Amino acid sequence: MKKFLTAIFSIASTTCALAQETPTSPLEFSGSVDTYYKYDFAKKSNIPTSFASDHNSVSLGMIDLALKKKTGKASFVGEISFGPRGQTQSIPDAANNNSSFHIQNLYVNYDFTDKFSMTAGYMGTFIGYEVISPVGNFNYSTSYLFTNGPFQNAGIKATYKFSDKVSLMAGLFNDWNVYSATRGVSSIGGQLMVSPVEGWTAYLNVLSGADPLGYGTIEDLTTSYQITKAFKLGLNAANYDRADDAGGYAGVALYPQVAVADAVTLGLRGEYFKIKDVGAVQGTTYTGLTLTANIKSGGLTFIPEVRLDHNGDKPFSNKTGGAAPNAGQFSLAAVYAF
């Protein structure tokens, strides 16, 4: 009888506990995991852009974990990743090809007022349309513009929000993709955000200073417009010039996307990317067309993708190992965001 009453009491207390509303925690925890299969039609890895590099293998992307907390006007973000995409394929890889981790974001922020804030630490770059995390990209493979641009910047920046339609950022940064500066705090960067109409946001970015190979200046336009409920158009255009006429690159990518069903969106990425001449050494040009679907269910996004690239200088390989002007791949990826 005693045991029975004890059991009844435990049921009652369980019911009461569940009926209470769980308070919202000030600590934010989120993240993602991703995995993929890719088949390159040349039967080897062929397209020189970032991540999803394995051919004919069920391979890992990364597990990404992020913490954020805001107390009053101060907040921090700490985001770390493990796995090929988050380790050896990211820059920097702390242990140089050995099992390690990668810091995606590690910064503190202070909101001096509703309009003015400052941020310091290591952050995802403000340059470009695509990002490291697969959760932030529509396409699973990445563009040449992303691969050749900065991934992350360590520095200190100030942002002033004039209104919901206009804001300005300016900052001082280390060289690209390094936890600590190799040539001092040597870069200056800025971003103007404008939102001319509802649904349309454009970022004009500039970053000038030390890069992985020397010094250079990158100017970048990143914009997206949700034109209708079903149709969104994105654009990224960038120009990078290295100092002393040491080359650089320029490119443009267009991202039209259309929602064909409640959980299904189709997107196309069309890219033109040119590596500039260096003295007598001719540059080269890539064009690429990527067709991608996003099929969502809860936190899971299933991403089938076909990609075709072309370069008249034949930097790719064909099935027999010979030089080829074209490359193609098919991939299936699964990304779960929590």
Added chain:
Amino acid sequence: MQYRLVLLLTLLSFKLSAQQKQFSSDDRGKFIYYEVVEKAVVKDSLLLRANTFIDLYKKSIKKQGTTDTSIIAKGVMVIDKTILVASHPSGEVNYKFTFEARDKKYRFWLTDFEYIPYGRDRYSNYVPTTTIATPLEKTPGKLSAGEWKDIVEAAYSKTAKFADNFKKALSTGQAEKPKRKTNTISTKKW
């Protein structure tokens, strides 16, 4: 046999606790949260208290219009997704709030609920992924059904909490909050 019965009752208690109240629908087929409250206070005081409440929460609710008997406002509530002991914003729900007062009685309702999903940006902050909101009454596809149900339940939970806070605010007087007497200790006499 006794323990099987206990186990069955435990499982049943989980299911009962998990059931939540749901939005009603108005004559337009839109979700609505509607309450009529009897309160022995004159109309002007009720309006004053309601205005004070909305002014206090001006970051999340903004007045659109007022008359001598009513207030119309638009608000936004952030929906959280809880993982273990922490959570993060998963979206926001916009709504229209209407308040009407008479002597000793008032009513209010929230309707025109629309959802905007959030996504993580490059700095790991949760921001709206679109500016085009989806009405909560929308029937989701099979792939989104589970997630949509959670969103609607979370929206109802937040709405009910807003309603409770609003009713509490209207039940208190406009006079200053009673100051807590702080006990001061004197070490001179003992």
